[in-house]
Every structure is written in C-alpha cells, then in structure tokens.
Amino acid sequence: MNNNKYNYFFAKNNPNLQEKMATEQFKLSEQILDLRYQLNLTFEEIVDELNVTAEEYLDMEYGEKKISVEKYEAVILQLKKLVEGTHEKEIIKTSNSSNSASSNTILKKDNEKIYLENQNNNKTQKFSDMSSFNITITKHINKIDSKYIERLQPVN
Amino acid sequence: MENIGLVVCYRLTKDSQFFNDSFKKYYYEIIRNDSYLEGLYFQIERNLLRLKVHENYLYSNGEPLQELSIPTKTRLGMIQSTKIIKKLYKAKHIYEGRINEEYIKHRFLFFAIDSSISDESKVILTFGFSKGNKEVLDVQTNLLSNESERLYNSYIINPSLVVLDKEWKNEQ
Numbered sequence: 204m205n206n207n208k209y210n211y212f213f214a215k216n217n218p219n220l221q222e223k224m225a226t227e228q229f230k231l232s233e234q235i236l237d238l239r240y241q242l243n244l245t246f247e248e249i250v251d252e253l254n255v256t257a258e259e260y261l262d263m264e265y266g267e268k269k270i271s272v273e274k275y276e277a278v279i280l281q282l283k284k285l286v287e288g289t290h291e292k293e294i295i296k297t298s299n300s301s302n303s304a305s306s307n308t309i310l311k312k313d314n315e316k317i318y319l320e321n322q323n324n325n326k327t328q329k330f331s332d333m334s335s336f337n338i339t340i341t342k343h344i345n346k347i348d349s350k351y352i353e354r355l356q357p358v359n
Numbered sequence: 360m361e362n363i364g365l366v367v368c369y370r371l372t373k374d375s376q377f378f379n380d381s382f383k384k385y386y387y388e389i390i391r392n393d394s395y396l397e398g399l400y401f402q403i404e405r406n407l408l409r410l411k412v413h414e415n416y417l418y419s420n421g422e423p424l425q426e427l428s429i430p431t432k433t434r435l436g437m438i439q440s441t442k443i444i445k446k447l448y449k450a451k452h453i454y455e456g457r458i459n460e461e462y463i464k465h466r467f468l469f470f471a472i473d474s475s476i477s478d479e480s481k482v483i484l485t486f487g488f489s490k491g492n493k494e495v496l497d498v499q500t501n502l503l504s505n506e507s508e509r510l511y512n513s514y515i516i517n518p519s520l521v522v523l524d525k526e527w528k529n530e531q
Contacts, residue, residue: 209408211401212366213386219394220401233405240409243420246430246440257438261430265402 209233223266231275232266238282239264253281360411360418363471364479366404367523369510377486377506380499382467385487389465395434396465399458402431403443407456412473412480415452415515417444424454434460450504452511453485464496465489468503470511477518485510 214220223229239249250257255278262270263278371381378384390396406429410417417424427444445455447468458465467487473480485507490496514521 209405210365211404211408212368213391213404214401217391217397219397236405236409240420257430261432261438264430265398265432 226266226268227272228263228268228270228275229266231272231279232263234279235263235275235282238279238286241286242282249282252285253278360413360421361474361480363408363410363412363482364474365481366407367481367483369483369485369514369521370523371485377503380486380488380503382469382484382487385467389487389489396458399431402429403456403458406443407482412471412482415471415473415476415511417446417454417471447500447504449501450508453504453507455500455504463489463491464493466496466500468500468507470507470514472514472518476515483510483514483523 211220211224214224242249244252246257246261250260253260255263255274259270259274260278263275368381368383368386371378371383375381386400390400406427410419410424410427412418419427423446424444425446426442428440428442430438431441431443432438441457441459443457445457447453447455452470454469454471456467456469465487466489467484469482469484471480471482486503488496488499488503490499510521
C-alpha cells in the first residue's frame with residue numbers, strides 16, 4: 204500500500220517502482236526532494252552545503268537502496284537546518300496592510316545581529332537586543348509568527 | 360497556487376491520426392521497456408509533482424516556469440544537469456518533457472490544469488516520441504504541440520467530454 208502524498212500515476216501498475224517506493228530509502232528521498240524545493244537551491248549549491256559527494260546526494264534523490272538509512276537521515280537533518288537558517292535570514296516578509304504598499308519589511312538575522320529592512324526605501328534598522336526589537340516590530344508588522352521570534356537571540 | 364494532484368494521460372482513441380504518438384502508448388512501448396528511461400521518467404514525474412499550478416500554468420518558487428533542470432545520470436552513470444521541462448513558445452499552454460541521450464532525444468508533451476476547471480489540479484500528458492534527427496524532432500514537436508493545444512482547448516470547454524487515462528487503464 205502506497206501512503207506517499209504524491210500520486211505517481213505510472214508507478215501504480217509497475218512492480219519495480221512499487222518495490223522501490225516501499226523502501227525506507229525512497230520515503231526518505233521524498234523528504235530530501237521536498238526540502239530541496241523548499242530551499243530553492245541548485246544541485247551544485249546543495250551539494251556544497253552538505254557533507255556528501257555529488258554522486259551520493261544524487262543517489263539519495265533517486266532513493267537508492269545502496270545508501271544507508273542513517274546517511275539519508277543525516278542529510279535530511281542538515282537540510283532541515285538549512286531551511287531553518289533560510290527562514291532566519293529572510294525571516295518574515297510582510298506587507299503592512301495598515302500602511303498600504305509603502306511598507307514592505309523584512310526582518311533579518313545576520314552574524315548574530317538583527318535588522319529590520321524596508322525594501323521600499325532600503326532603510327535598515329539595527330537592534331541591540333530583543334526587547335528593543337520587539338517594541339519596534341510590533342509597530343511595523345501586524346502579524347508575526349512567534350516561532351521565528353523565538354529563534355532570534357538577543358545581540359550583546 | 361496549488362500543488363499538482365495528479366498526472367494522467369489524455370485518451371486518444373485508435374481512430375485518431377495521432378494515436379501512434381499518444382503518451383500512454385509511448386510509455387508502455389518505449390519507456391516501460393527500458394529500465395534507464397523508466398527510472399528517469401519516474402524522477403521527472405517526482406519533480407513535476409513538486410511544482411505548482413496557477414491559472415493552468417506551472418510555477419516554481421512563485422515564478423512562472425520556463426524551464427526546469429535537475430541532476431540526472433547518463434546510462435553510464437555520469438552525472439549531468441538535464442533540462443527536463445521546457446515551456447514551449449509556439450503553443451501557449453504546452454510544456455515539453457525532455458530526456459536527451461547521445462544519439463536519441465525523447466520528448467513528451469503535456470499541459471497543466473488547475474482546480475477551477477477540474478476537481479483537482481493535474482498535469483495531462485498528451486504525446487510522447489523519440490527521434491535521432493533534430494529537424495525531424497522539431498517538426499514532430501510543432502505538429503504535436505499544436506494538437507496538444509487543441510486538446511487543451513477541448514478540455515477547457517468541457518472536461519467531462521474528455522476521458523483521462525485513470526478511467527480507461529483496463530482497456531490497455
């Protein structure tokens with residue numbers, strides 16, 4: 204029984220592909236593909252970020268059985284950290300509806316410093332700690348995802 | 360912007376002048392009989408299903424898709440970057456799936472439908488063909504992409520008149 208969230212039409216009546224899709228490695232390769240699409244990185248870029256060879260990474264995208272489950276899981280962990288890192292860098296992009304299109308603000312964390320960048324006028328505001336950031340951010344952004352805020356640490 | 364829910368084939372009946380190039384026939388006669396092509400097609404489908412559909416066009420990372428490249432292996436195991444999907448310019452809604460080998464090029468054509476037209480968003484495969492000669496390949500691509508656009512228009516006018524592969528696989 205295939206519990207995959209993707210509906211692979213031609214795999215349904217294909218014993219070879221059904222057998223492949225039943226492996227733990229294939230299921231993990233589905234996560235790897237999902238994460239690559241989330242990251243929007245090229246093959247070369249993603250290989251650069253991981254501690255694997257290009258051949259190993261490609262085998263993992265293909266769901267090859269010759270790679271151990273542990274290695275798949277290690278790569279998934281690394282990719283998840285990259286996704287989190289991407290979120291921390293971009294962090295929140297929002298248009299402030301109360302201030303029309305003039306406010307398009309991005310919160311950034313880079314080298315342990317927190318910035319609030321207005322994309323419309325390229326002005327950047329730097330924060331020394333979380334409390335000053337929190338006070339300011341509430342003026343700029345109506346909705347904010349708390350999980351991103353929790354990840355930000357105060358800057359000394 | 361929605362996820363693609365399904366990849367299916369357009370039903371071309373045997374009296375159609377294009378029946379011999381129908382994707383389903385192509386899949387079972389060419390792709391399915393070649394483990395390399397079968398694996399590569401499956402990998403293309405896995406990537407295809409991770410794209411989004413909006414107003415019957417494919418999107419990747421919020422941008423309309425013009426082409427998509429992924430790493431693949433040649434028959435000899437060499438890694439290469441392969442352009443697997445390309446938006447055709449001459450046919451407004453048609454995309455081309457691609458597998459290039461040294462002496463032969465494989466092509467399949469499809470269009471995307473979002474859930475405002477159908478019960479769920481889907482990719483509908485129309486034709487598949489392989490050619491060694493680029494000029495012949497281009498002629499075939501032009502002919503079948505025009506026919507694919509016509510099939511797209513038929514589907515848009517009345518999806519219920521079009522029988523898709525998931526409903527007729529027992530006839531194969």
